Amino acid sequence: MKHQLIVTILGTDKIGILSTLAATVGACHCNILDSRQAVYGQDFSLTMILEGTQGAIAKAEFQIPQVCQQHDLLSMMKRTRQHHRQDLVHLADVEISGKDALGVIHDITAFFAEFDITVTAFRQNTFREKDGEAEMMTCKMVVSMPKETDIDVIRAAFTTRLRELSLQGTINPKH
Numbered sequence: 001m002k003h004q005l006i007v008t009i010l011g012t013d014k015i016g017i018l019s020t021l022a023a024t025v026g027a028c029h030c031n032i033l034d035s036r037q038a039v040y041g042q043d044f045s046l047t048m049i050l051e052g053t054q055g056a057i058a059k060a061e062f063q064i065p066q067v068c069q070q071h072d073l074l075s076m077m078k079r080t081r082q083h084h085r086q087d088l089v090h091l092a093d094v095e096i097s098g099k100d101a102l103g104v105i106h107d108i109t110a111f112f113a114e115f116d117i118t119v120t121a122f123r124q125n126t127f128r129e130k131d132g133e134a135e136m137m138t139c140k141m142v143v144s145m146p147k148e149t150d151i152d153v154i155r156a157a158f159t160t161r162l163r164e165l166s167l168q169g170t171i172n173p174k175h
Contacts, residue, residue: 001053001054002051002052002053003051003052003053003054003056003057003079003081004033004049004050004051004057004079004080004081004082005030005049005050005051005052005057005060005061005077005078005079005080006047006048006049006050006077006078006079006080007046007047007048007049007050007060007064007075007076007077008045008046008047008075008076008077009021009045009046009047009064009068009073009074009075009076010043010044010045010046010073010074010075011043011044011068011071011072011073011074012042012043012044012072012073013039013042013043013044014071017044017071017073018037018046020067020071021046021064021067024060024063024064024067025048025050025060025064027063028050028052028056028057028059028060028063028064029052029053029056029059030050030051030052030056030057030059030060031050031051031052032048032049032050033048033049033050033051034048034049035047035048035049036048049080057079061077064077065077090144090145090146090147090149090173091120091142091144091145091173091174092142092143092145092151092171092172092173092174093140093141093142093170093171093172093174094139094140094141094142094169094170094171094172095138095140095141095169095170096108096137096138096139096140096141096162096167096169097136097137097138097139097167097168097169098136098137098162098165098166098167098168098169099134099135099136099137099166099167100126100134100135100136100137101165104137104165104167105124105139107161107165108139108141108161108165111157111161112143115145115149115154115157116145116146117143117144117145117146117149117154118143118144119141119142119143120142120143120144121141121142122139122140122141122142123140123141124137124138124139125138125139142174143171145173151171151173154171155171158171
């Protein structure tokens with residue numbers, strides 16, 4: 001029976017660190033089913049889900065923290081089960097812009113949750129208008145939609161929600 005382990009690692013981004021971590025996972029006889037990495041300035045975060053036998057997962061739970069400690073990284077792990085790869089067939093790019101306000105991202109992500117749409121990537125930028133008076137924002141997201149999603153219905157509802165928030169934006173399926 002296959003067992004699964006979610007691993008999150010945080011620390012300073014160093015050349016070759018991802019290779020070191022992948023080698024450690026391989027040496028434990030685990031497979032990386034899925035992973036996400038992001039770099040924030042000089043730091044990075046990595047989350048991955050590993051799969052292996054009970055012995056392989058136990059070895060990973062022991063080895064990964066040791067390697068992380070050697071490289072001054074933080075690690076956190078949790079056993080899980082029945083991971084299914086995310087359906088990346090029905091992806092859409094989302095772009096939003098306008099005046100920044102408290103709760104805007106909450107409103108947008110709540111909108112997607114209403115339609116069972118998952119935000120898989122997210123980046124926001126805030127800046128001052130040229131006249132320096134208003135704090136503005138731009139936001140780009142990638143969302144994963146259920147197979148049966150009617151994009152025209154989503155677009156209409158999304159446009160309405162953006163109008164209510166005094167924002168502009170688009171949602172365009174990837175082909």
